Amino acid sequence: MARGQREPMPGLYPVTFGEIELLRDLDRQDGWVLSKDGVPQSYVDLQDPTFLEFDYVRLMADIIDLLPEGPLNCVHVGGGAFTIPRYVSATRHGSRHIVIEPDGLLVNLVREQLELRSVPKLKVIVQGGLEGTAKVWDATTDLFVLDAFNGATMPVELATVEYLGDIARVLRPDGTLLINMADGKGLAFARRLTATVAATFRHVALLAEPGVMRGRRFGNLILAASRTALPVDDLTRRAAGGLTQARCLHSETLTNFVAGAAPIHEGDAVLAPVPPPQVFG
Template identity: 35%
Template sequence: MPRRDRARRTAFAHLGPLDTLIPLSTGTARLTLENDGSVLLDVNGVPSSHLHPDPEHLVFEYMRWMLLVIDRQLEGLDRPGSGGGPSPAAPQIAHLGGGGCSLPRAVAARHPRSRQIVVEIDALLAEQVRDWFDLPRSPQLRLRTDDALSALVSWREDRFDVLVRDVFSGSLTPPELITAEAAGHADRVLREGGLYLANCAAPPGTGLMADEVATLASVFAHVGVIAEPAHLSGKRRGNCVLVASQRPFPEGIDRDLRSDAVSVRLARSAQVEALARAGRVLVGT
């Protein structure tokens, strides 16, 4: 299909040039328009975000899983007060790592009372994606150009209901963000009962998933793993979602996951404990 015909099918009115390298502060981006009108954003040759015309439709599987957990966490927090009582404070959510802001965009659509801040290290990318993908404006969704760890350390304690880590340098999470020190800061900035969600892309045989679980377990009372069985057993690479909190997780997460298009589960406690025993606590240098 000619590019000009494909461009007519997108719902994103201000999308940047397609199928060409676009300069960024940290390298280059590429936008690819799919047949369903969704747009794949590659950053430095690695798929970063996939945005659908329907903001609640998430193409990346691990983002769908994160959204299901966030839905459960925000139950009761983002509803107006009833019976004449005061409305609860707007849920506060922080995202370390922005890209095209697929997940924040979905959260904003599903939970319009929420207030989100997204930390993106690439200034040009942060500037472009707001227009390309018609992202909500502040205060619903704020973009902050900063290093993820610097932003995490700078935030005051008890600030967020949910903290999401989805930061990659190439195909791996920067090592300074998977340490016990970083987990301690995550715990510090979360409100009582808050949830920490982390995207872990662990290559088979590296033990990285076990190390991350052990590290989070050294800080948080409750740690969970959302993954496909083959990934959980270390047979293949894939994205899993690590969940951590000082309180038990909201009920219904595993039931919600069973409705996903792929076979994914919240790992049993015994499986998580085995991972923690097999891993080592990662500390900063």
């Protein structure tokens, strides 16, 4: 730890929506994990915010790294340990962040234990994704990151055509949307959410590890979308050759993946998939 910084205290902490466990990474001196109900939610290295432990976060960082150079105006739905805001601030100095997180006590925990004040130009809105996004001005955002989970399940109200339309409203014409979702056998939810995004954004790519992409095991998938072209060739090469070896579907291969799945609308009877117990056991 740097001089003057207080050492985080591992343990269980009550938050607005349950209880969070703060765990030290025994392999990295300044690595910390936030876990809820036995599910790892976030990882952060307090001295090296460019170190990304979780594979799906590395995939998101790969996409962010391929965006045009310079600082970004970012909106993040889902706070956790604020891993992506820390990464973007470290790699793109001068970036600004609005983080929308409904759990105010979780925000306080991260602020007090995990040096949230060290992240420059960051504003937190303590509200749900729908209400918080509605407060963001039109066409002001370069990067919108949707990484919101209740435990290990994505809130379905954030997976609808109507909400995607509000995200499109706040994005600049060349802005980029990143969505972290999770799915398992059959990938029915992933197909529907991909169809939902494609109903709003012309250019869409889907990234995941091969086993997850084939529906052989439960895991995270990353959607990237924009109204302008995505750097899919560079992204395909980077995903295949990185630490997290992943496939990238786009254009015809993505159309085949969706296979006619219907977009999700408000009021649809859709259940987000829940991971089997052995995933985090």
